[in-house]
Amino acid sequence: MDLRPKLAVFKFASCDGCQLSLLDCEDELLALAASIEIANFAEASSAVIEGPYDLALVEGSITTPHDADRILEVRRQSRVLVTIGACATAGGIQALRNFGSVEEYTRIVYAKPSYISTLATSTPIADHVKVDYELRGCPVNKHQLLEVISAFLNHRAPRVAAHSVCVECKARGITCVMVARGEPCLGPVTHAGCGALCPAYDRPCFGCYGPKELANPAALGEWARTALGADAATVRRQFQTFNAWAEPFRTEGRRDD
Amino acid sequence: MTVPSLLTTADLDRLIRMLADGGYTCVGPALRDGAIVYDEIGGVADLPAGWTDVQDAGRYRLERRGDGALFGYNVGAHSWKKYLFPPAEQLWRIPRATDTIRPLTPPQHPVRHAFIGVRGCDLAAIGIQGRVFGHGEHGDGRYAARRDAAFVVAVNCTMAGGTCFCTSMGTGPAAGPGYDLALTELVDADRHGFVVDAGSERGAALLERLACPAAGDAEIADARARVDETAGRMGRTLATDGLREVLLRQLDSPHWDEVGERCLACANCTLVCPTCFCSSVEDVSDLDGSHAERWRRWDSCFNPGFSHIHGGEVRNSTGARYRQWLTHKLATWHDQFGTSGCVGCGRCVTWCPVGIDLTAEAARLREREDSA
Numbered sequence: 243m244d245l246r247p248k249l250a251v252f253k254f255a256s257c258d259g260c261q262l263s264l265l266d267c268e269d270e271l272l273a274l275a276a277s278i279e280i281a282n283f284a285e286a287s288s289a290v291i292e293g294p295y296d297l298a299l300v301e302g303s304i305t306t307p308h309d310a311d312r313i314l315e316v317r318r319q320s321r322v323l324v325t326i327g328a329c330a331t332a333g334g335i336q337a338l339r340n341f342g343s344v345e346e347y348t349r350i351v352y353a354k355p356s357y358i359s360t361l362a363t364s365t366p367i368a369d370h371v372k373v374d375y376e377l378r379g380c381p382v383n384k385h386q387l388l389e390v391i392s393a394f395l396n397h398r399a400p401r402v403a404a405h406s407v408c409v410e411c412k413a414r415g416i417t418c419v420m421v422a423r424g425e426p427c428l429g430p431v432t433h434a435g436c437g438a439l440c441p442a443y444d445r446p447c448f449g450c451y452g453p454k455e456l457a458n459p460a461a462l463g464e465w466a467r468t469a470l471g472a473d474a475a476t477v478r479r480q481f482q483t484f485n486a487w488a489e490p491f492r493t494e495g496r497r498d499d
Numbered sequence: 500m501t502v503p504s505l506l507t508t509a510d511l512d513r514l515i516r517m518l519a520d521g522g523y524t525c526v527g528p529a530l531r532d533g534a535i536v537y538d539e540i541g542g543v544a545d546l547p548a549g550w551t552d553v554q555d556a557g558r559y560r561l562e563r564r565g566d567g568a569l570f571g572y573n574v575g576a577h578s579w580k581k582y583l584f585p586p587a588e589q590l591w592r593i594p595r596a597t598d599t600i601r602p603l604t605p606p607q608h609p610v611r612h613a614f615i616g617v618r619g620c621d622l623a624a625i626g627i628q629g630r631v632f633g634h635g636e637h638g639d640g641r642y643a644a645r646r647d648a649a650f651v652v653a654v655n656c657t658m659a660g661g662t663c664f665c666t667s668m669g670t671g672p673a674a675g676p677g678y679d680l681a682l683t684e685l686v687d688a689d690r691h692g693f694v695v696d697a698g699s700e701r702g703a704a705l706l707e708r709l710a711c712p713a714a715g716d717a718e719i720a721d722a723r724a725r726v727d728e729t730a731g732r733m734g735r736t737l738a739t740d741g742l743r744e745v746l747l748r749q750l751d752s753p754h755w756d757e758v759g760e761r762c763l764a765c766a767n768c769t770l771v772c773p774t775c776f777c778s779s780v781e782d783v784s785d786l787d788g789s790h791a792e793r794w795r796r797w798d799s800c801f802n803p804g805f806s807h808i809h810g811g812e813v814r815n816s817t818g819a820r821y822r823q824w825l826t827h828k829l830a831t832w833h834d835q836f837g838t839s840g841c842v843g844c845g846r847c848v849t850w851c852p853v854g855i856d857l858t859a860e861a862a863r864l865r866e867r868e869d870s871a
């Protein structure tokens with residue numbers, strides 16, 4: 243009898259990038275397969291082993307009535323449910339629809355809007371079911387993904403830091419683009435995880451990992467507009483990307499001029 | 500001590516090479532990505548000749564000086580802390596064995612660094628961290644080994660930056676004790692040299708091997724005058740008289756939450772601070788559980804989880820975290836380690852992405868008390 247825990251990967255509204263991070267773990271994939279039974283992972287194999295599953299990785303947001311039902315079933319089938327990526331943890335880039343009218347969008351985009359069955363909003367998985375752990379990022383960092391799986395296998399807490407991107411930036415000795423070049427950077431309000439990838443390439447943080455604990459985008463926006471002379475629309479747009487629907491980015495992205 | 504020597508830039512280059520030949524990894528100021536950082540240097544050619552930095556709260560820019568000065572700037576975001584107390588360090592690793600648990604510590608051969616261009620504030624900070632990590636029974640042996648192995652070439656500042664206030668803290672602009680060699684740069688239209696004096700036996704020995712002429716009285720006086728003038732040009736000041744008591748009386752001030760409205764709790768101030776020493780210790784294991792490692796990483800009183808105990812976070816607002824930082828630095832550090840935790844380097848002021856200035860906040864707290 244196979245004693246390995248069973249892993250399943252489920253996809254909702256998303257680009258597949260986060261699941262692909264798992265396939266990207268080339269060097270570790272064999273060790274992974276030895277430690278866990280990959281029971282349901284459509285990107286890797288069409289063979290599906292039925293649930294229940296010990297660990298479910300859920301990618302994507304809820305945007306259709308059908309998916310809103312399907313996630314309930316996934317939850318029922320999964321002992322531990324971990325959401326991965328900005329779509330699943332915050333609603334993703336597609337949550338920009340939440341600020342507009344989906345009806346209007348479907349009229350513009352589709353020849354026969356009546357064929358489209360969709361919700362008015364794109365929402366994170368945790369709005370629908372209990373989530374045991376959220377792994378942030380757009381996409382997630384594959385090392386962090388492995389860390390979460392390895393923590394699960396070894397019955398310990400994942401070692402995923404919740405501080406700002408600035409902490410990673412300073413640990414790497416990167417020169418701050420905000421202070422040394424005057425470019426508004428989302429690093430100080432953004433959850434770490436990428437290893438300060440963008441500042442390492444001399445450009446400000448995009449906020450892929452979403453708001454950190456005690457994020458203060460209002461103060462950052464104020465400084466960007468006053469001390470750095472950025473225009474209000476640019477600052478607003480900085481908050482309206484992959485994590486636009488996550489508070490407090492949501493509020494700051496809608497600030498009046 | 501011995502009589503100061505007078506070095507040319509070529510002599511300084513020889514000095515760096517002699518240190519390298521003696522087995523030291525020489526690190527010093529270098530231009531990288533629009534800033535002056537500390538990195539490995541091979542000689543004088545790697546130093547930021549002719550560059551200076553212009554600093555203010557939340558702002559740092561490089562500019563040309565119009566001369567060839569090698570040390571004509573102040574401190575950048577990096578401090579020597581990154582060499583003595585690295586941002587991440589493996590403490591031990593442990594392979595799974597059936598019988599015993601035997602942690603393996605990484606080999607203890609510290610790199611011998613020669614620090615070229617340590618300012619007074621930073622030398623004081625190295626002294627403070629040395630006391631924090633300690634040499635005693637519960638001392639951090641790795642820190643002590645790295646510090647003891649380091650050769651320090653200090654630079655007396657002949658200009659002060661926009662966020663400097665070492666004069667207020669009594670740590671500069673002349674480097675205090677703890678250096679092996681200290682140099683003062685003399686740069687004019689018709690001359691470029693360094694008055695160098697030794698602060699240790701190994702410094703004196705190196706100076707002797709360099710065999711440079713003794714500095715004349717005029718040069719020594721000139722060097723001293725430049726450093727003295729610098730003391731009057733600080734970009735910031737901090738009134739330290741009774742500051743500890745002022746802050747401790749203000750623990751319930753609404754001011755902390757007012758700063759909390761502006762502060763991002765991003766931790767930059769603590770990471771650039773050359774005296775901040777907090778770290779977290781974390782364990783990692785691999786997928787099949789056959790190998791575990793324990794790492795120490797820089798942490799900060801601004802980070803989530805830092806004050807987490809059973810039941811939750813002790814300091815769960817940004818105002819409370821700022822209060823912890825400021826009162827530890829400027830007040831309770833005295834009780835804990837016998838000095839201020841601030842050396843007046845100005846890094847936390849410059850590298851705060853929203854320009855929060857601890858000298859201004861301390862002054863505001865004093866004013867609030869006076870006007871209450």
Ligand code: SF4
Binds near residue numbers: 408412417419427447
């Ligand atoms: S570049 Fe951005 S992430 Fe890095 S320290 Fe500056 S503000 Fe923080």
Ligand code: SF4
Binds near residue numbers: 774775841844846
């Ligand atoms: S508190 Fe600020 S000025 Fe004082 S030593 Fe630390 S970084 Fe420098």
Ligand code: SF4
Binds near residue numbers: 766769853
């Ligand atoms: S004082 Fe500035 S650098 Fe320090 S945590 Fe607050 S915003 Fe960040």
